[in-house]
Structure formats: C-alpha cells, structure tokens
Amino acid sequence: MKYRYQPTAEGPVKAYENKDFIHSPEARTVRVLCEFLEPGARFEALNIKDTVVFFGSARVVPTEQAALMLKKAEEEKAADPANPLCEGKRLAAVRAVELSRYYEDAADLAARITRWSKELKDPEHRFIVCSGGGPGIMEAANRGASREHGATIGLNISLPHEQYANPYISREMTFEFHYFFMRKFWFVYLAKALIVFPGGFGTMDELFELLTLVQTGKHKNRMPIVLFGASYWREILNFDALVKWGMVSPRDLSLFKICETVDEAFDYLREELTQHHLVKPNGEEENS
Numbered sequence: 001m002k003y004r005y006q007p008t009a010e011g012p013v014k015a016y017e018n019k020d021f022i023h024s025p026e027a028r029t030v031r032v033l034c035e036f037l038e039p040g041a042r043f044e045a046l047n048i049k050d051t052v053v054f055f056g057s058a059r060v061v062p063t064e065q066a067a068l069m070l071k072k073a074e075e076e077k078a079a080d081p082a083n084p085l086c087e088g089k090r091l092a093a094v095r096a097v098e099l100s101r102y103y104e105d106a107a108d109l110a111a112r113i114t115r116w117s118k119e120l121k122d123p124e125h126r127f128i129v130c131s132g133g134g135p136g137i138m139e140a141a142n143r144g145a146s147r148e149h150g151a152t153i154g155l156n157i158s159l160p161h162e163q164y165a166n167p168y169i170s171r172e173m174t175f176e177f178h179y180f181f182m183r184k185f186w187f188v189y190l191a192k193a194l195i196v197f198p199g200g201f202g203t204m205d206e207l208f209e210l211l212t213l214v215q216t217g218k219h220k221n222r223m224p225i226v227l228f229g230a231s232y233w234r235e236i237l238n239f240d241a242l243v244k245w246g247m248v249s250p251r252d253l254s255l256f257k258i259c260e261t262v263d264e265a266f267d268y269l270r271e272e273l274t275q276h277h278l279v280k281p282n283g284e285e286e287n288s
Helices: 025-045 063-079 084-119 137-147 180-189 201-215 230-236 239-244 250-255 262-278
Strands: 050-055 127-131 152-157 174-177 191-196 225-228 257-259
Touching (some): 025 174, 050 201, 050 262, 063 084, 084 127, 084 137, 084 225, 127 191, 152 180, 180 201, 191 201, 201 225, 201 250, 225 262, 230 257, 239 250, 257 262
Parallel strands (some): 050 127, 050 191, 127 152, 191 225, 225 257
C-alpha cells in the first residue's frame, strides 16, 4: 500500500519522526541506510575492528538437551512400540545426540579464541566472536565467548519462525536486522576469520557467498575459512567434483581448510590470524 499522509491533531510531524512514513515502501532506502549506519556507529564506539565469525545450524542443541530428548523418545517408544511416530522421534533424537558434539565444539572453540584474544597486549587487536545471534551453533559460539568473560556479537535476523536472540550475546552488541543483505554485509566487513559448522540452506548460502568474495578478491583481508566437521562436509559437498568438472580451479580448494577437532581448528586460526593481522612489516609480532 502506498504511503498517504494522515494529519494529526497535534499538527505537522517531522518526516523522520513519522512512523507511518518510515515503515512505508517509499522509505525502504531509509531503513536500509539505518541498518548500515547504526551498526557501524556502534562498532566504532566500541572500537570493534576484527571479528571471528561462526556460521552453523540453528537446530543443533547442547549434549545435555539432546540426551534428554533421546531418553524421552525411548520411553515413548517402549510404551508404544508399534507406533511408527515414536520410532521417528527416537531416530530424530539419536541424530540430535550425534550432532550435539558440534554445539560443544563450537562453544569450546569460541572460548579458546576469546581467551587467546584477551591475552593479546595490543588493545587495537581484539578478535571478537560474532554469530548470527540465534540458537544452535550461533548460541554455542556466543556462549563459549561469554564463558571466558569476553565481548561477543550477535547479528540476529527477524524471521517468522526459528530465530530469536540467544541470551549469551553482550547486551551492547545485540543487533536485530530486517534485511538479510545488510546482515551479511556486517558479517563480512569486520571479519578476519570464518568458522562454518554443519548447517542447512542458510549456512550454505552464507558460506558460498563469502567463498565467492574471497575467490574474486572482493574481500581484501586475508580470510582463513574453516569448515568444521570433516565427515559432514565431505559427505554434503563434493569439492573435488567441482575441480573435476572445471567449475573451480584446484587452487580454489586452498581457500578453506576442513578441520575435525577444536585443537586443529584453533591452531590453524591462531597461526593465520597472527601471521596476517598481528605481525608488523619487519616480521615482529605486535604482541611480542
């Protein structure tokens, strides 16, 4: 519906205070600019220049919660063994238990990155854990960072279902976006590293968009990209087939590293971040 001005009894209203206009289709560019300018002003005020971004499924739950789901499903199955719905719930709970290791690994990796970052001497360099702000892997990342009493960012998106801001994000760093593309911009703009845990369409979308930016040189900073969970990624995506069919070059497979453990991922990220963002031109570490 097109905007029509409605006079008020109080008299004329300034355009930027007119909520009917601000929420109208005609003011869409204003709303987009707000989602560009307001986060930027907040990041600048908080002196946040470097983030480590975690992507992954909103559907992964903590191990304890998954275990309770499995126990309940097995009890229901035992009470009604002929019911196929009970068996379906049990199988779903078994898968939840299997996937829950990624929740714990994401929390542990975020905690280790935060602990290491807090030990850096140069106040200009703080690698702040950033997630999509919702549940699942996003919650785990924010939870791990907060476990180490570190600042942590959540770029939440308003959706009709599934997404809500998790309680582990630093209050002053909780963002709520309407536009996916502006949320993606802030994922990328400050990012110095990316860790991608198992996920679905949204995770794939974010991963491949960022891989494309790095591949084409549109992202100027060195960007180590970790795909966490070797068995998952090698089953879901056949990267070698992309090379075989000539859709990417063999060197494009060096744009990311597949890791299976927290130790492997952390060691790789620490080395990459140190070499490309903490070492001065003369070869000395800024925090030595």
